[in-house]
Amino acid sequence: MKTITVQSVIAGMLLLTNGAAFAQSAFKTLPGFTDKTSAAQLQTEAQFDQLVNADNIGKTIFDLAARPHHIGSANGKAVADKVAAKFKSYGFDVKTEVFQVLFPTPRVRELELISPTTYKALLKEPALKEDPTSGQDGQLPTYNAWGADGDVTGELVFVNYGLPADYEQLERLGIDVKGKIVIAKYGRSWRGIKPKIAQEHGALGCIIYSDPKDDGYFRGDVYPKGAFKNEYGVQRGSVMDMVIYPGDPLTPFVGSTEGVTRLDRSKATNLLKIPVLPISYHDAKPLLEALQGPVAPEDWRGALPITYHVGPGKAKVHLKVENDWKQTPCYDVIATLRGVEYPDEWVMRGNHHDAWVNGAADPISGLAALLEEAKAIGELAKKGWRPKRTLVYCAWDGEEPGLLGSTEWVETHAAELEEKAVVYINSDGNGRGFLQAGGSHALEPLMDDIAKTVTDPQTKVSVFERRKAAEIIRAATTASRREALSKRSLSLSALGSGSDYSSFLQHLGIPSLNLEFGGEDEGGEYHSIYDSYYDYAHFKDSGFAYGVALAQTAGRAALRMANAEILPFNFRNVYNTINGYVADLLTQVDQMRENTVLENQIIRSRAYKLAADPQLVNFPPKIKAEVPYMDFSPLQNAMQDLDKVTRLAGDSLSKFLNTANDHGPINKLLYQAEQQLLSVKGLPGRPWYKHTLYAPGFYTGYGVKTMPGVREAIEQRKWEQAQQQINVAADAIRQLADHLYLLAKLAG
Amino acid sequence: MKTITVQSVIAGMLLLTNGAAFAQSAFKTLPGFTDKTSAAQLQTEAQFDQLVNADNIGKTIFDLAARPHHIGSANGKAVADKVAAKFKSYGFDVKTEVFQVLFPTPRVRELELISPTTYKALLKEPALKEDPTSGQDGQLPTYNAWGADGDVTGELVFVNYGLPADYEQLERLGIDVKGKIVIAKYGRSWRGIKPKIAQEHGALGCIIYSDPKDDGYFRGDVYPKGAFKNEYGVQRGSVMDMVIYPGDPLTPFVGSTEGVTRLDRSKATNLLKIPVLPISYHDAKPLLEALQGPVAPEDWRGALPITYHVGPGKAKVHLKVENDWKQTPCYDVIATLRGVEYPDEWVMRGNHHDAWVNGAADPISGLAALLEEAKAIGELAKKGWRPKRTLVYCAWDGEEPGLLGSTEWVETHAAELEEKAVVYINSDGNGRGFLQAGGSHALEPLMDDIAKTVTDPQTKVSVFERRKAAEIIRAATTASRREALSKRSLSLSALGSGSDYSSFLQHLGIPSLNLEFGGEDEGGEYHSIYDSYYDYAHFKDSGFAYGVALAQTAGRAALRMANAEILPFNFRNVYNTINGYVADLLTQVDQMRENTVLENQIIRSRAYKLAADPQLVNFPPKIKAEVPYMDFSPLQNAMQDLDKVTRLAGDSLSKFLNTANDHGPINKLLYQAEQQLLSVKGLPGRPWYKHTLYAPGFYTGYGVKTMPGVREAIEQRKWEQAQQQINVAADAIRQLADHLYLLAKLAG
Numbered sequence A, B: 001m002k003t004i005t006v007q008s009v010i011a012g013m014l015l016l017t018n019g020a021a022f023a024q025s026a027f028k029t030l031p032g033f034t035d036k037t038s039a040a041q042l043q044t045e046a047q048f049d050q051l052v053n054a055d056n057i058g059k060t061i062f063d064l065a066a067r068p069h070h071i072g073s074a075n076g077k078a079v080a081d082k083v084a085a086k087f088k089s090y091g092f093d094v095k096t097e098v099f100q101v102l103f104p105t106p107r108v109r110e111l112e113l114i115s116p117t118t119y120k121a122l123l124k125e126p127a128l129k130e131d132p133t134s135g136q137d138g139q140l141p142t143y144n145a146w147g148a149d150g151d152v153t154g155e156l157v158f159v160n161y162g163l164p165a166d167y168e169q170l171e172r173l174g175i176d177v178k179g180k181i182v183i184a185k186y187g188r189s190w191r192g193i194k195p196k197i198a199q200e201h202g203a204l205g206c207i208i209y210s211d212p213k214d215d216g217y218f219r220g221d222v223y224p225k226g227a228f229k230n231e232y233g234v235q236r237g238s239v240m241d242m243v244i245y246p247g248d249p250l251t252p253f254v255g256s257t258e259g260v261t262r263l264d265r266s267k268a269t270n271l272l273k274i275p276v277l278p279i280s281y282h283d284a285k286p287l288l289e290a291l292q293g294p295v296a297p298e299d300w301r302g303a304l305p306i307t308y309h310v311g312p313g314k315a316k317v318h319l320k321v322e323n324d325w326k327q328t329p330c331y332d333v334i335a336t337l338r339g340v341e342y343p344d345e346w347v348m349r350g351n352h353h354d355a356w357v358n359g360a361a362d363p364i365s366g367l368a369a370l371l372e373e374a375k376a377i378g379e380l381a382k383k384g385w386r387p388k389r390t391l392v393y394c395a396w397d398g399e400e401p402g403l404l405g406s407t408e409w410v411e412t413h414a415a416e417l418e419e420k421a422v423v424y425i426n427s428d429g430n431g432r433g434f435l436q437a438g439g440s441h442a443l444e445p446l447m448d449d450i451a452k453t454v455t456d457p458q459t460k461v462s463v464f465e466r467r468k469a470a471e472i473i474r475a476a477t478t479a480s481r482r483e484a485l486s487k488r489s490l491s492l493s494a495l496g497s498g499s500d501y502s503s504f505l506q507h508l509g510i511p512s513l514n515l516e517f518g519g520e521d522e523g524g525e526y527h528s529i530y531d532s533y534y535d536y537a538h539f540k541d542s543g544f545a546y547g548v549a550l551a552q553t554a555g556r557a558a559l560r561m562a563n564a565e566i567l568p569f570n571f572r573n574v575y576n577t578i579n580g581y582v583a584d585l586l587t588q589v590d591q592m593r594e595n596t597v598l599e600n601q602i603i604r605s606r607a608y609k610l611a612a613d614p615q616l617v618n619f620p621p622k623i624k625a626e627v628p629y630m631d632f633s634p635l636q637n638a639m640q641d642l643d644k645v646t647r648l649a650g651d652s653l654s655k656f657l658n659t660a661n662d663h664g665p666i667n668k669l670l671y672q673a674e675q676q677l678l679s680v681k682g683l684p685g686r687p688w689y690k691h692t693l694y695a696p697g698f699y700t701g702y703g704v705k706t707m708p709g710v711r712e713a714i715e716q717r718k719w720e721q722a723q724q725q726i727n728v729a730a731d732a733i734r735q736l737a738d739h740l741y742l743l744a745k746l747a748g
Helices: A006-022 A035-051 A054-064 A074-090 A164-172 A193-200 A281-289 A360-382 A404-412 A414-420 A441-451 A463-474 A478-485 A501-508 A533-540 A545-563 A571-604 A607-611 A633-657 A664-677 A708-715 A719-747 B006-022 B035-051 B054-064 B074-090 B164-172 B193-200 B281-289 B360-382 B404-412 B414-420 B441-451 B463-474 B478-485 B501-507 B533-540 B545-563 B571-604 B607-611 B633-657 B664-677 B708-715 B719-747
Strands: A093-115 A150-158 A181-185 A205-209 A276-279 A316-337 A342-352 A389-396 A421-426 A433-439 A512-519 A694-696 A704-706 B093-115 B150-158 B181-185 B205-209 B276-279 B316-337 B342-352 B389-396 B421-426 B433-439 B512-519 B694-696 B704-706
Touching (some): A035 A360, A035 A545, A054 A074, A054 A360, A054 A533, A074 A316, A074 A360, A074 A389, A093 A276, A093 A281, A093 A404, A150 A205, A181 A281, A193 A205, A205 A281, A205 A316, A276 A316, A316 A404, A342 A360, A342 A545, A360 A533, A360 A545, A389 A404, A404 A414, A414 A421, A421 A501, A421 A545, A421 A664, A433 A441, A433 A463, A433 A545, A441 A463, A463 A478, A463 B607, A478 B571, A501 A512, A501 A694, A512 A545, A571 A607, A571 A719, A571 B478, A633 A719, A664 A719, A704 A708, B035 B360, B035 B545, B054 B074, B054 B360, B054 B533, B074 B093, B074 B316, B074 B389, B093 B276, B093 B281, B093 B404, B150 B205, B181 B193, B181 B281, B205 B281, B205 B316, B276 B281, B276 B316, B316 B360, B316 B404, B342 B414, B360 B389, B360 B545, B389 B404, B389 B545, B404 B414, B414 B421, B421 B501, B421 B545, B421 B664, B433 B463, B441 B463, B441 B571, B501 B694, B571 B633, B571 B708, B571 B719, B633 B719, B664 B719, B704 B708, B708 B719
Parallel strands (some): A150 A181, A181 A205, B150 B181, B181 B205, B205 B276, B342 B389, B342 B421, B421 B512
Antiparallel strands (some): A150 A316, A316 A389, A433 A512, A694 A704, B433 B512, B694 B704
16 A cells, blocks of 8 residues: 655665665655655654653663562552553553452472482572572462362373373373373473373373473573573463463453353363472472483483483372462553544553563563553653544553453453454563564554664664564575565564463454564573563663664554554455465375375384384384365365455555545454454364464464464364364455455445 | 396295295395306305304404403404404414504693683593493503694684584684684594694694583483493594595505605694594583683584583683504404405405404404304305305404504505405494495495395394385485385495495495494494493393394305306496486585575675674675586586496396306406596595595595595585596596496407
């Protein structure tokens, strides 16, 4: 929708050589704006940029991360109140909405090796003299929220990252975890996946530890000398089975408001039945060292100075966890700046405020940028500027235990959001490095334009240029390097889960974005007592310059969405994205078919048996059923329709922008379009997740599965379900095509 | 040359289902034998198999590895004498040829960290109570033979494996090793390459250590609990620059016989100018821990529980080495069983007898199999069997310091060998696992047939079938798995260096083979005091069954070559092999050309600069000159000739086998054919290496470079040299084609 003029081409050329200096050129026409309103918008954005201040972001981080402030704590409430007061001082209308949510905290945590030697795990991160907040009262102990209460004793088995492929490997080694306690490494999945799969395999309990290979001295100097995890550091975190549904486990689909019917805890399908405990590598070493059984496969081994064995054998552990399962108030701070033209169209921006401990990086660095945006917008408003649409700035509580605050709020306001929510722009923390942008693909051109406008603080090129450079250098093959080099626009990644956008996007179909900077801020502070201001200022974003970059990126997205004439959604990008997914699925099924035939041939040839060391247990894989051919035509035909209609809609909208016709109905059709991609029934076995394009993977968690219904059925070799889900996805795409056809007709 | 009969097809089919049980079927016609002589040969081989005895191999290993027996030691002489006595007792004529070779042993070895803390390296492997020979007198200390004398102090720099790519990486980190001491990990190259490259870069000294990731607890339980290197284990070894020439550094091209002119030591081009010392990971840890500077790139990091830094900085070390550079007698034991029909055609078999310490695995396990073959052949001879050709069984001295015994012997007897040597069959140790066979590709069909005949002791299928199974399972891609599954014949690997075949094959062009079993015998005993009978019997080949398999494989090769009517060389395999190399080189040049253009574009785009963390030193790679087009047509035209003539020669020989014509001249042409592939001038900068197909890599050492003249020029981007070497290779191939044309005419 951007009109290319000679001037903009020249500006673009200069941009390539002189960085972002010319980004704010008045010659530019913004997507969704007319020439005239573009100029005004660019002026607003230039003013906005000036109002965002790095020192102030630093001060906010210092202030809000000054004390441990998890959900339910007095400090947590104090942070919510401070945030509310800040919004109020910026000129926003503020409301704190309170939910009553379940939130377990531990009463008893015990882990000991009882055979062949004994070791009692410390389960404690020590205070460090260098880090002034590391010894404060009020820290939550090291634990995994939502692990079951339990008192179990059993032989220990090392299960690598605890993922399905690891259990296949265990089966080939002749090892069964039934009746045993597993120890898994953090990493490669949402942590809740590990105990879930252990439980599926009959384990009694699950220990999760941070191996120094992934998160410790192998990666760099350890805290406080460097940023990486020292031997005592522990990653707290939720093990709710969030891929079933997030939020209060007792109130799926509805808000945890007063008087709502709550499930009995034993009926909550996203809660585990086995106890779980996270430990440091200091505590893990004696346990792993005691293991017997086969030497772990090479890619299972970490960086502890031991030979990693799988077990089981004489190494036995005793694990005991007891929680206080209490209702806790959850404070969501909602700040509103009313839109003058379309007050019932909400441009939303959010970041959580609760932390596992002090949370300087997670979440305060993101929240500080968000508050800086709100402050700047408030100052613009004080000078007379007003948004066309209502800006809703949110600070969520209870994100850490399971997106509690955002989920309960979204479930409570679902009907209103379906009508009013234009976009939800999320962040969850921030650091030094490269723009990481994920979200609804209709917003790709918007974010492309913004990424080319915001200046990287270190290199002074645009954040797009810097990210592109990283993509070129990281590309592994000649083909992918060449592709990265010739890339002309930003790609959004697809969103999985792990932050507050989940209920907006995946439950309601509200177009969403998730933004942060990072990649040069790596460390081991995550969910530990060392996620402190000291750590942040030393290792994450010393000058808070990337706080400015995040505020400029997310703030610009909010301002553009708030004031666009025609909302800058581009469904051609959605078409292209889905087209890629479909091609990918077709290739995947063909490859699985081919590989299954070959693998079965190999198994039948006895090659596995003959290649195995007869002195070790090493069973061949099992013969798998061959992969049938499936009917992809409903999907392919729906895509043909979407192809045509997205071209048509694009043409109609370009013309429509400069007419004097009422933009209101067109904009509503635009921002409600993504809701067409929902399926009524949701994903198989997890009806809360309704989006047919994006979901967290059932066995990956944070990791996204695109076209999840189809893809997971294929991955799990459920062929009938795959066929059904092809049809479900086709219906959703056709629904979107029909909706866009209406829009095109209305505009054209 | 094998005649396919209905019976042999049936036997082959049975073989696939019933293992090697039918391998000795009397229906089979062997390559190079008539139907009638095949039957006799198979009967001989069946008798031979019965005469090879595992217990006896175990006893030989126990006996010959009972004491440390390096070259120049009294025990070394005693082992040579024992071996000579054994050959004699088997009925061979035995001659011990003595050379006077240079062999340095250390007088002073000191290594200490002098700043910022101090640590004095132990430089000593402790005796273990479990291993009865580990505490014996007469052990050579831990050292790298041929490192220069020196007393140097300097800042320490960690250089990963010390290979050219590692120095490119150092350059990008802004680190220069000039005037510094480097510490490199063992692995990924012949060890002598590491100090050579360090010296090329101006380093003062070189320390080489065994990282537990490659050779220690990361890989499995450590000795004596398991087979892998414990923290004190040290790999001794030669750092002669063997890729220039092996053997006595003072007598290149000629034998170190009495009265020969010797170079001044300072003139020997394969000797280093800097001191070198190998150390354990126990000794390496304090040194590496003291390093400052950037964190090492991820793939440089090992398994020590530290953050690996590159240096330089405050970490300074003092390294002092002084050697006793003395002449030492070198005893080659040459045992001969005279051929009755062609006494002047020599079928040679060899293994060295000297060890760094006790050397149960290296070399005694190979030597024990060789002696068992000789014993069995001796017994056959006592029953009246005689070889057509003369069998020459050799036990070399001084292999460990630099192939001294074999090289001096080959140089001394070069003219005779060029006339008489039919084949040289080498081994250098043995263990449990899979057949590993490398050598002259004209011998592929012979070894294919043998590999399908010898039974794997553990699985009872043929050693070919077992190896094929491993290749299928290890294949990384679908395409390579499919290819491995459909494989019908054995492929020989190409030979680099590191054992006694080098002078036969690469200096004289004598067709060679190198055989061993292994892959299920991994451990860390190599060149340490723990390479003992205790270790061997526990971890390498407990029942010595693979000693039997090696004796059956190598012995069969010797027996077939000794008694074939027409020597079973097949030059069609040579054609196919070279054809693969040429295709590979063409692809490589094209890819280099394409990648250079792309990489230069990326450098010019500033992507390296923009992607780099500005807080770290990270220079972009340098622009490289573009890759010109070269004229491969001389090679391609020579290959066209070789294509035709190898078909013609194959046809002629099939017919010729069953004629009554004199086989002598044909056989001589056959066994001298590989000599045609030599170039008079040898490889650029290393004229000793004359083979145009096979050489150890100039910067890899053990690792082979096929078509080395062309390939290394290309890799080193010396385009003019590459063109010259294309012409040299083409000439050699045409020389072979002309030779084979003569042969075909004579036979046909």
